[in-house]
Amino acid sequence: MQKFPLVSVICISYNHQDYIVSALNSVLNQSYPNIELIITDDCSNDSSQQVIKDWLINHPDVLFIPNEVNLGNTKTFNNAAKKARGEYFVDLAADDVLLKDCIKRQVETFTNSKFKKLGLVYGNIELFDENDKFISIYYNGKEKPESGDIYEMVISRSTKICSIASMVKKEVFETVGFYDENLAYEDLDLWVRASRLYNFEYIPEVLAKKRELPNSLSAHFLKRNNEKSKHLHQSTLTIFEKIIVLNKTKREHKAILKRMTFEMHKFIYSRNFRSVLKLLLLAIKAKKKTYF
Incomplete structure (x- = not known):
């Protein structure tokens, strides 16, 4: 594996005009040096696409895929993933934010893990509101996020995975299949299928911030x-x-x-x-x- 394997961050926007720039800048501000950013907008009915186009003026090398019709998160991600070249994938909603060392810590965990068949790493997050006000820590000490074979944890909901602070090896998608496009939400289904075949590893650090909105x-x-x-x-x-x-x-x-x-x-x-x-x-x- 090369020293800095390519990481593909797929940022999906849908009516996120007020937050998309913060999400995109959080990717550019990463301490990790080898990142491919792909932006896709799922036919927003606000000004999201124009905000993205304005941002792209200063970042012309970033790929932007605007949907002509609303396809939903699963299809939108899958379409972008087919164009991604990275060894690892990050699925970033356009109202969330990655902390500066998020991708660096995720790649380091993949590189140094004791688990031979590691497919996904995940960390802790902060929850914050539309006004950037802190709400809470996701794992606050009561939960016990696990590493290794965590299939039973995933299906029982004893502890939920923070999808925003997750990085998935591309091989996982290629092996178990990408997001099920018949579903209205994607993360649990992927965690179930992946954890049956792969080990997961928890990083006990806050790596990202997730925005809690009334229309989430x-x-x-x-x-x-x-x-x-x-x-x-x-x-x-x-x-x-x-x-x-x-x-x-x-x-x-x-x-x-x-x-x-x-x-x-x-x-x-x-x-x-x-x-x-x-x-x-x-x-x-x-x-x-x-x-x-």
Whole structure:
């Protein structure tokens, strides 16, 4: 491996006119010297594309891919990833920020890891609001982010992975497949499929800042009688179906039952009763597998 392997940062913008410049500058300000930045805008209906074009005047070597129609995060990332040349990928939302040494620490961890089949590294993050005001630390001491074979941690939701502070080896995408374009959100599905085959390593440092906005994707999980909420819940059900197939032990089936209980509360709160029924049927299927 070369001394400074190329890292591809794919920055996806959708109605991020107020934040995109901070995200892009955080990539340029990295202490790591070998970075390829690819910007893609998912047909924003605000001024995001113009803000990006203005920024590109001083950075003409950066690739910009504007979508003519809204494709969603999964398709938008996959299209950009096909053009990426890096050995490692970072998926950066345009309202988030990488701290100066983020990529340096991630590459160092890959280089010096004791794990032979390391596919992903992840760190801690700060949560902040639309006014750049600090909210909290993601891993605040109660959680126990793990390293190594963390498949059970991923499926049980005992500790969530910070996607914004993650770096994924390109080989992982090539082996397990890129983001599932049928899903409304991408990270959990990739973590599940990747952690079944690869080791992950946690970096106990704050590496990035994630912006919490009222219209963030996570806020839609609990919205009532909402089509976007229903799509999110259907995606969760699809991921659960995959997990049941990937599980190998009774312990793992018990772990996914724990996560199903957590998701059930969200389904009920959002009054998505069709998804509640589907989840109950999946839970019965998983429960049966704990007996044999």
